[in-house]
Amino acid sequence: MPGTSSRELPSWNDCAAKTAIVAFVEGCTRDGPDFVAAPDRIATFDNDGTLWVEQPAPPQFDFLLRRWAQDAKDHPELASEQPYKAIVERDMAFFERLAVQDPAVVATLEKAMARSWAGTTPAAFEAEVRVWIDTIKQPRFGVGYTRLVYQPMLELFGYLKANDFRVFVCSGGGRDFMRVFAEETWGIHKENVIGSAADYAFTDGRLLRSDQLLGGLALGPGKPAHIFAQTGRLPVFAGGNADVDIEMLTVSSFSLLVNHDDADREFAYDKGAERSLAKAAELGWTVVSVRNDWATVFPRDGSPP
């Protein structure tokens, strides 16, 4: 293992995944058949389950459900409508239909998002996310969600940046939600965050959120499309952990798939990742075992990279 990478990826055990990462990056940066010109060195990473804990539910879900529970409390007439009804009645089966992108469920969530934020400014939304970051604790670990970023992935960001990669996050989750904490948590600028987003209009001197999405959801085939729109390229290095990352991982030269197999330190599950794990075996993607490959899972002090 070359010295540089060992120094820069200290939370990675010596393992096949680390060896593959280092070999790929060294190939990209060294004269030879695998050299990649610096402008083309785009790395993209999914967020939920790739950069931070997504169990028992994706963190943004916690944010949304709290807001909509409050809306249902303030406006009792909403309690008969979805998704408020499911929240009030704790009908988790309703939300599980979101995971499979049931169009009817997705539509109620889009409508609820528009109801909560259409016509508001970016600053109002950012302030609301900021309160959530600063006050809400993840139920199992008892710390704020942004403290549950994966330390090995932050080190990977640093290693890639040190080798002139430009690192982007591309998540089906909310672009503007992630941008609130991207700089302090990931050490990447807001413009390096790609995700599902509402369209905004500039009206009477202010940006106001519309009730429409800008482009589609950044999920599945939406990931390469959103990445191209933002960067003008497709990634040469991509990391994900789920079936909705398959297209992004397929277009990339190097593909990393995080396998959640550590019930002690994090969670063990493959629900929603069955097809991606099969694709990894079929196409020779690099699979990362949380249990075996990561010496440390979370940052010790929650400080930024």
Added chain:
Amino acid sequence: MPGTSSRELPSWNDCAAKTAIVAFVEGCTRDGPDFVAAPDRIATFDNDGTLWVEQPAPPQFDFLLRRWAQDAKDHPELASEQPYKAIVERDMAFFERLAVQDPAVVATLEKAMARSWAGTTPAAFEAEVRVWIDTIKQPRFGVGYTRLVYQPMLELFGYLKANDFRVFVCSGGGRDFMRVFAEETWGIHKENVIGSAADYAFTDGRLLRSDQLLGGLALGPGKPAHIFAQTGRLPVFAGGNADVDIEMLTVSSFSLLVNHDDADREFAYDKGAERSLAKAAELGWTVVSVRNDWATVFPRDGSPP
């Protein structure tokens, strides 16, 4: 004039505009009331008439008209339809209605763009723009259009970057058109180019251009909306030259307006800039006189910054 700025902006004469630029940038970067944290240092620039020559017509127009003239030749039945009819008949009045965003004219152009490129890959479009860059000469100066970038603006990009600004271009023109030459001409990455763009879909393993715009045109109020979508912020430094830049210049802390008043070395005109010049006077924007403030207009050797 501090030494640094004089060294870095050699093509700018000592003038009020240069003094204002340097004072603003030094205020942003120095402890004090005008300090701007590095993550917020976003600079955005219009392209046509701000970064390169836009007379007798915006360069992308030359690219489009050549393509559509060829289409009309290959498919004679198109000659009775707009915009092909206007091209065949050299009816320039038709295209002048584009400058005022006549919706009927804009619609015919969108339809013609979809006819030319819907269903094609990014690589096919890029190759077509590349041929245009490498072979077509601007009629007055007899060199390729990308040689007619303004040297003082390239130096301003360098000066801003040296002070930890991230420089973006935001043009009503085509995002994917500009991204072909952005890196070699402006020294900024493709992801720092914002513009009007077709939506793309990832289908059967390939990105294919759709016949729809992604978001609206990046003109007028579309500029702050597109800049926010791409960067998550509004600019603190903005440069433009026309009425369609007013909204972008208004949201920025520092606003630079290029006034084309040099018929000898470039062009002298204020058509399409009347309102922006009035706004500049009203709001105290920094107006740059090409004739008086720029010692050099074009790079001597066309080399990148």
